[in-house]
Amino acid sequence: MTIRAHGLTKRYGDKTVVQDLTFTVNPGTVTGFLGPNGAGKSTTMRMLLGLDTPTAGHATVGGRAYAAHAAPLHEVGALLEARSIHPGRTAFHHLMALAHTHGVPRSRVDHVLALTGLTDVAGKRVKGFSLGMGQRLGIAAALIADPATVILDEPVNGLDPEGVLWVRNLLKSLAAEGRTVLVSSHLMSEMALTADHLVIIGRGRLLADTTVADLVRESGAACVKVVTPEAVRLRELLSGAPGVEVTGEAPDTLHIRGTDAPHIGRTAATHGIPLFELTPQTASLEQAFMDLTHESVEYQATAMTGAAA
Structure with a gap:
């Protein structure tokens, strides 16, 4: 089931949180929904699920609004706020309450408890759950009705490394089954390993709708590391070309961007310059993301220049 956002706009008074946002999330892929704090990600997800009404534009899942589905939990499973659970309920009873609303059998409750590693604490009250356990319960609730579409807001928040790996493998397996998966995260290293496609927003506007590989390749952050005893001469030969940037971290080491x-x-060979190292260095998703969104960050920090008095 395809998710489509068309011209989504949300204003609160004179503040525009989301502005004319259009994108598509296709089945069979994990789509990472990224942006700095305050970019409008959570508001957008709430509009996709009909929890916030757009000021303009519309959103559909499988060709219709979320609220128009007769049995929405069978169509879309969502985790927006893991702690939005009555603290006095046990994990089992919370999931059973959801299951009863959509005719989901108890066997499915047992299945998602096992899937999320919560079987041993199924009878424990939620108020005693750690942040990570709460996240697992939220994911279990999202999957309770075996939905075709899954929307998760920061699902790895509070999880330990084993839990993060589990979520990564879970999302990939859901996409491999042909489901539509939209997930937000601030962990760029994890998104680089998990996501096939990226939708990136800043200050409520679309900044990129692309793949991880294309974003990294086009970011300009990739470079070639060169080690040579004639670094000064090689720098002079390369620096004159349009778009080429040469920096150095040591007298014999150069980092060169804008060429391959x-x-x-070939330039070094033509001029008889010996090379001890010539290594292409791929940019990270984190660096590409930072370069793309640096003007959209809500709060700009400055570097420390000395100790406080």
Whole structure:
């Protein structure tokens, strides 16, 4: 089931939180929904699920609004706020209450408890859950009716490394089954390992709708590391070309952006410059994301220049 957002706009008084946002999330892929704090991600997810009414535009899941589905939990499973559970309920009773609303059998409750690693604490009251256990219960609730579409807001928040790996494998397996998966996260390293596609927003506007590989490749953050005893001479030969940027971290080491390793190697060979190292270095998703969103960060921090008096 495809998720479509068309012209989504949300204003609170004179503050525009989401502005003319249009994107598509397709089945069979894990789509990462990224943006700095305050970018409008949670508001957008709430509009996708009909919890917030758009000021303009509309959103559909499987061709219709979420509220128009006769049995929405069978169509869309969502985790927006893991702690939005009555603290006096046990994990089992919370899931059973959800199951009763959609005719889901107890066997499915037992299945998602086992899937999320909560079987041993199924009878424990939620108020005693750790943050990570709460996240697992929220994911179990999202999957209770075996939905075709899954929308998760920061699902790895509070999880230990084993839990993060579990979520990664779970999302990939859901997508491999042909489901539509939309997930937000601030962990760029995890998104690089999990997501197939990215939708990135900043200050409520679409900044990129692309793959991880394309974003990293087009970011300009990738470079070639060169080690040579004639670094000064090689710098002079390469710096004159349009778009080429040469920096150095040591007298014999250069980092070169804007050209590739074969061109650098040919230039060095033509001028008899020996190379001890010529290594292409791929940019990280984190660096590409930071470069793309640096003007959209809500709160800009400054570097420390000295100790406080």
